[in-house]
Amino acid sequence: xxxxxxxxxxxxxxxxxxxxxxxxxxxxxxxxxxxxxxxxxxxxxxxxxxxxxxxxxxxxxxxxxxxxxxxxxxxxxxxxxxxxxxxxxxxxxxxxxxxxxxxxxxxxxxxxx
Amino acid sequence: xxxxxxxxxxxxxxxxxxxxxxxxxxxxxxxxxxxxxxxxxxxxxxxxxxxxxxxxxxxxxxxxxxxxxxxxxxxxxxxxxxxxxxxxxxxxxxxxxxxxxxxxxxxxxxxxxx
Numbered sequence: 001x002x003x004x005x006x007x008x009x010x011x012x013x014x015x016x017x018x019x020x021x022x023x024x025x026x027x028x029x030x031x032x033x034x035x036x037x038x039x040x041x042x043x044x045x046x047x048x049x050x051x052x053x054x055x056x057x058x059x060x061x062x063x064x065x066x067x068x069x070x071x072x073x074x075x076x077x078x079x080x081x082x083x084x085x086x087x088x089x090x091x092x093x094x095x096x097x098x099x100x101x102x103x104x105x106x107x108x109x110x111x112x113x
Numbered sequence: 114x115x116x117x118x119x120x121x122x123x124x125x126x127x128x129x130x131x132x133x134x135x136x137x138x139x140x141x142x143x144x145x146x147x148x149x150x151x152x153x154x155x156x157x158x159x160x161x162x163x164x165x166x167x168x169x170x171x172x173x174x175x176x177x178x179x180x181x182x183x184x185x186x187x188x189x190x191x192x193x194x195x196x197x198x199x200x201x202x203x204x205x206x207x208x209x210x211x212x213x214x215x216x217x218x219x220x221x222x223x224x225x226x227x
Binding site (some may be wrong): 003041043091093099101107 | 117119145147149155156157158159162164203205209215216217218219220
């Protein structure tokens, strides 16, 4: 079974630039999550999709972050404009449903300079 | 608000030593509990989970965890660690009902010395 795919693996941008991350979940998984993991901290949920609908985005900084999951499969997370404090690993995960465990991708390490 | 506490930030053990990593969560009703592991350079992987039933849960690679409801705890244990257990370990909790998010602890870095 193929795992959760994310790209790119690494990204370095200057502050105030824009960046986008892509995630392809495990086939058939209805629930998709985006987490932000700052160095030395645990993953923090940014947004959770059930199919193509958002079910939790309470911790997403909506003034600069946006995410979509068109057709209920792939998802993109965008930051516009980026700030220094956005430097982190962005993790995508998926699960069959909200009652099952999540499978994680390798993550995208973002460095904002 | 949901919260998870992992009290040990960095643990150093010699091979064959016993391991216990603490995890406590805030009260919030029925919970699902998880331990994830992240080996160097790899992605987060599920080590074990508790949904219901026997509070002593066995996972992969000889790990186990015990859910103690009265103490809001879900500590991870292994009788004898190996060098290959060097990794970061994350406890996570999800409160049942609706689309409850999974909240992670800050993680514990385990270093096993040969």
